[in-house]
Amino acid sequence: MERATVQFDKVTKKIGKKTIIDEISFSIAPGEVFGLLGPNGAGKTTALRMLTGLMKPTKGDIRLCGYSIQKDFEKAIQHVGAIIENPDLYSYLTGYQNLIHFARMSGKVNKERLTEIIALVGLAEAINDKVKTYSLGMRQRLGLAQALLHSPSLVVLDEPTNGLDPAGIGELRQYLKKIAHDEGVTVLVSSHLLSEMELLCDGIAIIQKGKILQIQKMQDIVKNSTLEEHFLEVTDR
Numbered sequence: 337m338e339r340a341t342v343q344f345d346k347v348t349k350k351i352g353k354k355t356i357i358d359e360i361s362f363s364i365a366p367g368e369v370f371g372l373l374g375p376n377g378a379g380k381t382t383a384l385r386m387l388t389g390l391m392k393p394t395k396g397d398i399r400l401c402g403y404s405i406q407k408d409f410e411k412a413i414q415h416v417g418a419i420i421e422n423p424d425l426y427s428y429l430t431g432y433q434n435l436i437h438f439a440r441m442s443g444k445v446n447k448e449r450l451t452e453i454i455a456l457v458g459l460a461e462a463i464n465d466k467v468k469t470y471s472l473g474m475r476q477r478l479g480l481a482q483a484l485l486h487s488p489s490l491v492v493l494d495e496p497t498n499g500l501d502p503a504g505i506g507e508l509r510q511y512l513k514k515i516a517h518d519e520g521v522t523v524l525v526s527s528h529l530l531s532e533m534e535l536l537c538d539g540i541a542i543i544q545k546g547k548i549l550q551i552q553k554m555q556d557i558v559k560n561s562t563l564e565e566h567f568l569e570v571t572d573r
């Protein structure tokens with residue numbers, strides 16, 4: 337598997353007169369779990385939308401595995417699995433039929449991989465039920481299975497714990513850490529949940545009003561304080 341790295345280089349996004357993202361730069365190493373941490377409206381979703389090609393940066397560039405999303409989009413994006421908005425699911429099909437549908441589009445997924453990923457997201461028992469009978473957490477997990485199906489080397493998740501119960505959040509955390517640390521998959525998540533990010537991430541960028549205030553390794557932050565104390569010190573909230 338090609339190892340993924342992510343590099344934001346002075347990325348700015350303006351919509352109308354408003355600067356939503358203001359010259360942000362950061363990089364993520366292969367196998368790292370990295371968090372974009374910031375309050376609602378900080379610009380996290382916008383940053384992730386640009387990374388996956390849903391929006392174009394006004395200035396600057398983003399490189400994935402060294403490929404520019406502006407100049408080499410196809411190559412840049414091919415290793416990415418992402419859930420940015422709500423996952424696209426067909427509620428009148430079963431979970432399994434949804435996965436098969438996506439597997440066909442990506443072309444390189446076999447039955448073993450399907451079985452493996454269904455077990456990983458904990459949907460084995462319900463996979464033949466229609467998605468309309470699923471809870472929000474189950475839909476999230478099916479969306480995650482979709483994003484992971486083609487074995488991406490970079491996984492991008494926007495507020496991944498939304499709608500999950502505490503047990504589900506714990507399982508997702510263990511899984512993301514496992515694929516990162518054992519298999520070298522790079523994981524980028526956005527969240528405003530401090531305690532969750534403290535448990536999940538190896539490194540974080542604190543973002544507020546479109547600007548990155550700080551980038552740090554989690555182990556350095558928690559040496560002296562909790563992430564929450566640190567966050568309150570760094571931001572003006």
Ligand SMILES: Nc1ncnc2c1ncn2[C@@H]1O[C@H](COP(=O)(O)OP(=O)(O)OP(=O)(O)O)[C@@H](O)[C@H]1O
Binds near residue numbers: 377378379380
């Ligand atoms: N298409 C748009 N047009 C105008 N303003 C926008 C647009 N998209 C986002 N914004 C504004 O940009 C800012 C950042 O939004 P964004 O959704 O990226 O933040 P976020 O950090 O993901 O927050 P949340 O957790 O609430 O989703 C907000 O003030 C939002 O209102």
